[in-house]
Amino acid sequence: NALYLFEFDATLGIFPATPTSSWNINLPGGVxxxxxxxxxxxxGDARPELVMALYSLSPAxxxxxxxxxxxxxxxxxPNWHVEMDDNTALAYYCYGLQTSDLDGDGKSExxxxxxxxxxxxxxxxxxxxxxxxxxxxxxxxxxxxxSNEAMAEADFDGNGQSELYLxxxxxxxxxxxxxxxxxxxxxxxxxxxxxxxxTYGGFNLVGLRTGNADSPTRQTPDGPDIYxxxxxxxxxxxxIFDWEFTGGEVNNFNNYTLSQIYAATYNGxxxxxxxxAIGDANGDGKQEIVVGSMSLSTGxxxxxxxxxxxxxxxxxxxxxxxxxxxxxxxxxYPNPFNPATHLRYRLLTGGExxxxxxxxxxxxxxxxxxxxxxxxxxxxEWDGRDSNGAIVASGxxxxxxxxxxxxxxxxxxxxx
Numbered sequence: 001n002a003l004y005l006f007e008f009d010a011t012l013g014i015f016p017a018t019p020t021s022s023w024n025i026n027l028p029g030g031v032x033x034x035x036x037x038x039x040x041x042x043x044g045d046a047r048p049e050l051v052m053a054l055y056s057l058s059p060a061x062x063x064x065x066x067x068x069x070x071x072x073x074x075x076x077x078p079n080w081h082v083e084m085d086d087n088t089a090l091a092y093y094c095y096g097l098q099t100s101d102l103d104g105d106g107k108s109e110x111x112x113x114x115x116x117x118x119x120x121x122x123x124x125x126x127x128x129x130x131x132x133x134x135x136x137x138x139x140x141x142x143x144x145x146x147s148n149e150a151m152a153e154a155d156f157d158g159n160g161q162s163e164l165y166l167x168x169x170x171x172x173x174x175x176x177x178x179x180x181x182x183x184x185x186x187x188x189x190x191x192x193x194x195x196x197x198x199t200y201g202g203f204n205l206v207g208l209r210t211g212n213a214d215s216p217t218r219q220t221p222d223g224p225d226i227y228x229x230x231x232x233x234x235x236x237x238x239x240i241f242d243w244e245f246t247g248g249e250v251n252n253f254n255n256y257t258l259s260q261i262y263a264a265t266y267n268g269x270x271x272x273x274x275x276x277a278i279g280d281a282n283g284d285g286k287q288e289i290v291v292g293s294m295s296l297s298t299g300x301x302x303x304x305x306x307x308x309x310x311x312x313x314x315x316x317x318x319x320x321x322x323x324x325x326x327x328x329x330x331x332x333y334p335n336p337f338n339p340a341t342h343l344r345y346r347l348l349t350g351g352e353x354x355x356x357x358x359x360x361x362x363x364x365x366x367x368x369x370x371x372x373x374x375x376x377x378x379x380x381e382w383d384g385r386d387s388n389g390a391i392v393a394s395g396x397x398x399x400x401x402x403x404x405x406x407x408x409x410x411x412x413x414x415x416x
Contacts, residue, residue, distance in 0.1 A: 003052070007075040023080050025065070029058025033093060036149055040099040042066065042108040043128045049083065051110060053094035062090035064097075064112055064123070066131065083129040089136070092116045096147025096166075102179040104161050109134075109182055111164070113147035118168050122182055134183040139191070141362050145170045149275055150208035156224050156245045163250050165226050167205035171197035172409075173228065173243070177251050188396050188411065192251035194243070195228075195258075196408045203230045203239075206294065211278035213287040214244075214308040223247065223257075227289060229273035236266040240273050240291065240306070253328055253408075262291075262306060269299035281305070329401040329408040332382075336413040339384045339391075343368070343399050343410075350374045354402040357382060360395055384414055 004019040025031065035053035042049045047068045054063045066084040073079040089112075096113035110123045110131070118139035123131045139145070150167040157163075164176035173195035179185050197203040207229035215222055226243040240262040248255040264271045274294040281288050289306040330344040343355065355369035366387045368380050382399075386392050394416045400409045 003050075005075055005078070020075050021078055023078065025052075025054070027054060027056040027063065028061075029056055031055070032057045032060070035093055035095040036097040038097050038099065040108070042099055042110065042125050043083070043130075044108075045128050047071070051097055051099065053097055053112060055093055056087070061087040062092060062094060062114070063087045064089065064094070064110065064121075066110070084123070084131045086123070086131075086133070089121050089123075089133050090114045090116075090119075093146075096149060096151050098151035098153060098164065098166075100153040100162055100164060102153070102162055102164055102176065102185070103182045105181075111151065113139075113151070113166075115144070115146035117141070117143055118145040118147065118170075122185070124182060135185055137186055139187050140168060140170060142170055148206040150205055150228075152208055152210040152226075154210045154224065156210075156250050157248070165208060165210060167208045167228060169204045169206060171203050171205055171230075173197070173205065173208075173226070175250050188413065191411075193409055193411070194251075194253050194256065196406075197230060198407065203232050205230055206272075207274050207276050207291075209276040209278055209289075211287065211289075213278055213289050213306070214242075215287070226256075227261075227276060227278070229276060229291065231270075231272045231274075231294075235270055235272065235295075237264065238270060238272050239263045240289075254330070261289075262304075264300075269297035270295060271300045271304065273304075327401065327403040327406070327408070329399065329410050331410045332399060332412045336415045337384075338415050341382055341384075341412060341414075343380045343382060344377065345380075345401050346377045347373060347375050347403065351404050354400075355380060356400050356402070358398045358400060359392070360397070365392060365397065 003023040003025060005021045006015045007020040008015055032055045037052050039048050039050055049066050049068050052065045056063060064086045067080050067082045070079040070081040093115045094112045098111045100109050100111060108125045112121045120137055120139060122135040124134045125131050145168050152165050153162050155162050167173045174191045174193055176190050177192060179190050197205060205228050209227050210224060212224050223245040228241040231238040239260055242259045242261050243256045246255050246257055271293045272295040273291045275292040277290045278287060286307050291304050293302050328346045332341045332343045334341060353369055353373045356367050357365040359365050368382060384392055394414050397412050397414060398409050400407055
């Protein structure tokens with residue numbers, strides 16, 4: 001029921017074995033679970049804030065707490081000043097927090113994802129110690145979908161406006177872009193699907209970080225990267241994927257190079273990558289990715305470190321898991337559309353293909369393609385009718401390209 005603070009000893013070059021200080025947060029009934037924690041300077045004053053997602057026991061409540069060490073105190077003897085404790089916005093556990101300024105208005109946001117249909121709640125800071133909830137919406141049709149420390153703010157294209165990269169336990173990777181007002185942000189207008197690992201053996205994405213670990217810290221870097229932790233639903237194989245941005249629009253799947261930098265298979269136990277940190281830990285000019293496992297097994301490591309020199313990356317005899325490199329659903333044009341639109345996709349290898357249309361409730365509307373196809377690019381028209389030939393209503397629809405045991409999804413808007 002306490003927060004423990006460990007302050008780095010610069011003289012010895014280590015963290016202490018015992019806490020520098022502790023804070024009894026005094027939640028009613030104690031803390032049931034700590035979901036996520038981060039540090040950022042949100043209100044622009046001289047001291048950074050600590051943001052915590054906690055769940056209290058009695059009464060049961062989900063808390064988003066913002067606090068800072070007050071002026072006149074320090075890490076050894078802190079006086080914690082609570083700036084916000086919102087215990088009504090969320091009803092369930094939260095394992096995903098992120099700070100951002102997605103609309104570029106100079107006001108920082110706190111983004112929390114609830115274990116409840118991937119429900120996203122956003123607070124905005126307008127002044128010192130002043131926070132207000134400005135938005136909330138659902139992202140998934142799955143009640144068990146959530147973010148497990150799988151969000152990161154970045155500006156990959158260097159246009160001065162941040163994007164938000166985020167992944168779900170369902171296996172989806174999105175980028176949130178082109179947000180002009182965070183209070184108006186929504187799934188239909190601002191979420192762009194980059195990857196769909198949902199059907200790749202049932203892979204869950206349970207950790208995401210952005211960085212550039214394949215570039216030495218003292219050299220001009222190549223494109224920035226998204227790193228994803230994945231474990232299949234049967235806990236028999238796991239992987240870490242790397243999506244490297246190559247330039248252009250961040251919401252275009254084709255502007256990323258995909259690779260797999262780590263893989264493991266079950267041999268009595270399994271390393272299940274979950275938490276990641278990226279940096280030059282030993283000062284040798286090479287960046288490391290330190291990864292923690294969510295497995296409790298004693299037969300596998302609990303922490304591994306990957307470096308870009310290949311010494312700890314995937315070895316040739318390890319079996320790679322499926323990746324979406326061999327096909328791409330390129331989206332539709334026009335979008336929005338009325339009355340018809342064209343759906344384009346590319347196959348790098350031949351195989352069984354299905355192209356289906358779904359409505360916003362997840363109900364299949366029409367199958368456009370179900371056949372064996374050769375490598376190449378395809379352009380398929382959808383006339384805005386269902387499988388019975390009836391004209392469908394205006395609204396949000398999804399195209400889903402199934403290729404073998406993998407799939408990708410894109411959204412489109414019909415406006416009549």
